[in-house]
Amino acid sequence: EAGVAQSPRYKIIEKRQSVAFWCNPISGHATLYWYQQILGQGPKLLIQFQNNGVVDDSQLPKDRFSAERLKGVDSTLKIQPAKLEDSAVYLCASSFSRGPSGREKLFFGSGTQLSVL
């Protein structure tokens, strides 16, 4: 079974530039998550989708971050413009659950390491 695919693996940009990350979840997984992991911290949820609808985006900095999952499958996360504090690993995860989440285990991709200079 193929895992969660993410690209790119690494990205280096200058502050105020824009960047986009892509995620393809495990086939059949209805729920998709984007997490941000800053060095020395645990993963922090940015946004949760169920199919192509947003379940929770309360911690997404909406002035600069946006995410979409148009066909209920793959997803993109965009940052525009980037700030120095956005340097982190961006993790995509998926789970099978089609109802309220939290009881299903999450499967994570390898992440995108973003460095903002």
Add this chain to the structure above:
Amino acid sequence: DQQVKQNSPSLSVQEGRISILNCDYTNSMFDYFLWYKKYPAEGPTFLISISSIKDKNEDGRFTVFLNKSAKHLSLHIVPSQPGDSAVYFCAASNQAGTALIFGKGTTLSVSS
């Protein structure tokens, strides 16, 4: 405000001994807890979980204990192996089914 706390950033153990990783939580609504393991340059992988209706769950060398009154859980690895060296994250969710909330992680080093 951290709802899931892993107060030990690191732990060093000798091969064959027991590793005990601890996690505390503040939200009494949490009722499902998981441990994830993360190797460098990889995403976290699921290790073991426990529901609040249990106080212990075992899977091979890994056992998770839950003390609801103390809002504390621990992961025991017996015997520890060098391949267990990784960052271990404790995570929790509540009855509303929100996404997992993670602790900061504990780096385990198992020496041979």
